[in-house]
Amino acid sequence: MKTNTTTSQAAHEPWNKGKLIGQKPPLKLHEIWTVRTQLRMAGKTRELALFNLAIDSKLRxxxxxxxxxxxxxxxxxxVSRASVVQHKTQEPVRFELTEQTREAVEDWIKKATLSSTDFLFPSRQSGSPHVSARQYARIVKQWIELMGGDPQEYGTHSLRRTKATLIYRQTKNLRAVQLLLGHRKIESTVRYLGVEVDDALDIAEHIEC
Incomplete structure (x- = not known):
């Protein structure tokens, strides 16, 4: 009976036991530059391209x-601006690519001798055509360690939220951030950024329709 109870408890053990849950914090400017510098010094061309593109594109x-x-x-x-169709919503989203991101990605394309039809980040593991979402998550954890952070506190959405959060803090323009993130509803953007309701209402009061 004791064995059955133990087995039952293990079967119903919550998926998030021992894990930190909730919104993953975005990276700060000095943390972004720390990771970039470390990757550049280590000669990690692929990872530098992936990191810069993750920040600029704000893609899942x-x-x-x-x-x-x-x-x-x-x-x-x-290109300086691109558009891709999101898997989750099947709707296009546009994003800008800064000069340093373009240079990093061009360096990677040349080094890997990629053609236009190739995946930008092909997998090094057999059986997978490109880096998987799981592999990407592990790479993100390594980046967090480079900047001296706790890998348990951050995730892939930290990269997605980083530039969106910086844009919002500088402009307070929720609609612009909504478009850049490809959200269908402004409420989703409010929740995603962790914007306070009063802050959102204050913005709305100053927007005339």
């Missing part, structure tokens, strides 16, 4: 890892 992990070269580049030339 599944959309980021499944990008093909043609989605963001014409030949070896990376």
């Amino acid at each position: 992990g599944c959309d980021l890892v499944s990008l093909r070269v043609r989605d963001i580049a014409h030949g070896n030339h990376v």
Whole structure:
């Protein structure tokens, strides 16, 4: 009977036991630059391209890892603005690519000798055409360690939220952030950024329709 009870308890053990849950915090500016510097010094061309693209694109992990070269580049030339269809919503979302991101991605394309139809981040494991969402999550944990953070406190959404949060803090423009994140509803953006309701109402009062 004791064995059955133990087995039953194990079977019903919550998935998040021993894990930190809730909104994953975005990276701060000095943390972004710390990771970039560490990756550059270590000569990790692929990871630098992946990190910069994750920050700029604000894409979900599944959309980021499944990008093909043609989605963001014409030949070896990376475009300044791109548009991809999101897996979750099946709707397009646009994003900008800064100069340093374009340079990092171009360096990676050349080093890996990728063609336009290739996945931008092909997997190094057999049986997978590109880096999986699970692999990406592990890479993110390594980045967090580089900046001296606790890997348990951050996740892939930390990268997705980083630039969106910086844009919101500087502009207070929820609608712009909603479009950049590809959210269907402004309420989703409010929850995602952790914007206080009073803050959101204050913004709405100053917007004339």
